[in-house]
Amino acid sequence: MCGIVGYIGSRDVVSTIISMMFELQHRGQEAAGVAIASKNGDIYSVVGRGLVSEALNYTNLYKLYKVEGAFGGIGHIRYATSGGYLDSQVQPIVVGEDRFKAAIVFNGTIANYIQLAKEFDIKAINGDALVFAQVLYKLAKEFGNDFIEALKVLPNYVIGGYSIAVLTSEPRIVVAKDPRGFRPLSIAVTNEEFFASSETAALDVIGISNWREILPGEIASYDGSSIEFTRSSIPALVSPCIFEYVYFSRPDSIFNGVSIYIARVRMGEELAKNVPANGDVVIPIPDSGRGAAIGFSRESKIPLEEGIVVNKYIGRGFIAPPTYREFVSKLKYGFIRCVIDGKKVILVDDSIVRGTTIRSIVNRLRVYGAKEVHVRVASPPFEYPCFMGIDIASRDELLAWRTMSLTDIAKVVEADSVGYNTLEGLLKSVGLPLVCHACFTGLYPFKGLTVDDLEKMFSRGPL
Ligand code: SF4
Incomplete structure (x- = not known):
C-alpha cells in the first residue's frame, strides 16, 4: 500500500512533510523516509524502520534540518509487498550521480519487476522498489535526463500499479499515476507552494483544501514557480482499487x-x-x-x-x-x-x-x-x-x-x-x-x- 507526500515552498519543508506523513501512517508501519533537495540541487535522504516517529528520530531529523536552503522534499511510509519485511527496501530511493540525481518514492507494486530487471540489465533484484527506480532512471537518461518523458513511456514496461513522486536535482518534483489509476494521489498548488499526498485527508488536516486528484495516467511537474500537466498516451482500462x-x-x-x-x-x-x-x-x-x-x-x-x-x-x-x-x-x-x-x-x-x-x-x-x-x-x-x-x-x-x-x-x-x-x-x-x-x-x-x-x-x- 504505502503512502507518499511531497512539498515545495517557503514553509519549514521538513516539518510540513512530516506532518503529512503522520496523517498517512495507516498506509504502512514498517519504515519511513524523507528526501530533501536544496535550492542548488543537492539531494539528502534519511530512512529508518518503524513508524514515522521511530524512523525519523532525532538523529535523522537533525540531518534533514542541517540542509541549508531547503527547496522541497518528498516522504514515504512503507508497507512491504516485495523484497521482504525487514530488509533495506525503504524509500526514498536515490538514483543517479553528479548533477543528475533524483529521489523516488512510490505507492503500489510492480508485478513484473524480475522481468524488468533482466530487460534493463539491473543487478540488485531485492524487490520491486529498487528495480522500479532504476528502470525509471534509465528511461530518463535515454530521454536526456527527463523524468517527465520517462514517466510518459513507463506504462509500456510496467505490469502493476503505482502512484509516484520524483524529487530531481534540477530541482523540481514530478508526480504521476499509472494509467489505470489504482492508487490515490492528490496535489494542491497555492501561493507558490506545491503539496502532494496519497490521500486528501493529509492535505485537509494541514489546512490545504484546494487540492485536486491526479487523474489516471496524468503527470504533474512543479519547479518552484510553475506547474505543468501532461499525460501518458498509453491506453489502459481505468481501474482504481476498490479496496x-x-x-x-x-x-x-x-x-x-x-x-x-x-x-x-x-x-x-x-x-x-x-x-x-x-x-x-x-x-x-x-x-x-x-x-x-x-x-x-x-x-x-x-x-x-x-x-x-x-x-x-x-x-x-x-x-x-x-x-x-x-x-x-x-x-x-x-x-x-x-x-x-x-x-x-x-x-x-x-x-x-x-x-x-x-x-x-x-x-x-x-x-x-x-x-x-x-x-x-x-x-x-x-x-x-x-x-x-x-x-x-x-x-x-x-x-x-x-x-x-x-x-x-x-x-x-x-x-x-x-x-x-x-x-x-x-x-x-x-x-x-x-x-x-x-x-x-x-x-x-x-x-x-x-x-x-x-x-x-x-x-x-x-x-
Ligand atoms: S481491488 Fe483488490 S486486486 Fe484490485 S488493486 Fe485493489 S486490492 Fe488489488
Whole structure:
C-alpha cells in the first residue's frame, strides 16, 4: 500500500512533510523516509524502520534540518509487498550521480519487476522498489535526463500499479499515476507552494483544501514557480482499487470524487439488505468496520454500539508483517462487557482476508458473554491475491479461497453465521463505472493475464 507526500515552498519543508506523513501512517508501519533537495540541487535522504516517529528520530531529523536552503522534499511510509519485511527496501530511493540525481518514492507494486530487471540489465533484484527506480532512471537518461518523458513511456514496461513522486536535482518534483489509476494521489498548488499526498485527508488536516486528484495516467511537474500537466498516451482500462474504499484509505479522504466514509456506510446498508441477521446489537470492528456498521444499523434498525475498543498504538493488523499478525490481533482490542453480555451480536467488519483477526475477536466476544455472534462483512469473499499494492502474494493465504462454503468459513472463525456483501452491493456503494475488483473476482485489468500468470511473475521475498 504505502503512502507518499511531497512539498515545495517557503514553509519549514521538513516539518510540513512530516506532518503529512503522520496523517498517512495507516498506509504502512514498517519504515519511513524523507528526501530533501536544496535550492542548488543537492539531494539528502534519511530512512529508518518503524513508524514515522521511530524512523525519523532525532538523529535523522537533525540531518534533514542541517540542509541549508531547503527547496522541497518528498516522504514515504512503507508497507512491504516485495523484497521482504525487514530488509533495506525503504524509500526514498536515490538514483543517479553528479548533477543528475533524483529521489523516488512510490505507492503500489510492480508485478513484473524480475522481468524488468533482466530487460534493463539491473543487478540488485531485492524487490520491486529498487528495480522500479532504476528502470525509471534509465528511461530518463535515454530521454536526456527527463523524468517527465520517462514517466510518459513507463506504462509500456510496467505490469502493476503505482502512484509516484520524483524529487530531481534540477530541482523540481514530478508526480504521476499509472494509467489505470489504482492508487490515490492528490496535489494542491497555492501561493507558490506545491503539496502532494496519497490521500486528501493529509492535505485537509494541514489546512490545504484546494487540492485536486491526479487523474489516471496524468503527470504533474512543479519547479518552484510553475506547474505543468501532461499525460501518458498509453491506453489502459481505468481501474482504481476498490479496496481503498473498503479498508485502506481514511474515512475522511476522497478518492475519485467519492467519500470513503459515505461509500463505507452504503456498503453496510447494502450488506443489511443482502444478508440480514437476527441480533440485539450491531458492533463494528474498529476502525475500518465502523462505517459499514453504521450503515447496517441504519438499514436494519438494530442499535449500533461500540463494544470493541481499539488500541491505536499497536498498529493495523492487516498491514503488520505476517509473523506479528496473530500477536497484534490479540493485543489490539478491548471489550465492553455491558454492551456484549447476554446479547446476540452482529459483528461488522470491512473484509476477511486471512481470518486471523476475526476468529480471535469472535472468541473474545463469547468470553465477554455474547449469546451468539453473527459476522457480517462489507465486501465479498477475498479470493484472489493482489499484485498492485497489497501484501497477498498467493491464494493459499486467503481464507475464502481455501474454505469455499459459508458454513465452513463460520466454523473456521467460530461464528454462529457469516454473511458477505455481494459484488453488486459493493459496486453500488462506491458508484464508479470502472474499478478494479480482482481480489474478489480474479478479473485483473491486464489484458490476457490470469492469476496464474501473475503469481508466476511476482515474487514477494528477496531472490
Ligand atoms: S486486486 Fe483488490 S486490492 Fe488489488 S488493486 Fe484490485 S481491488 Fe485493489
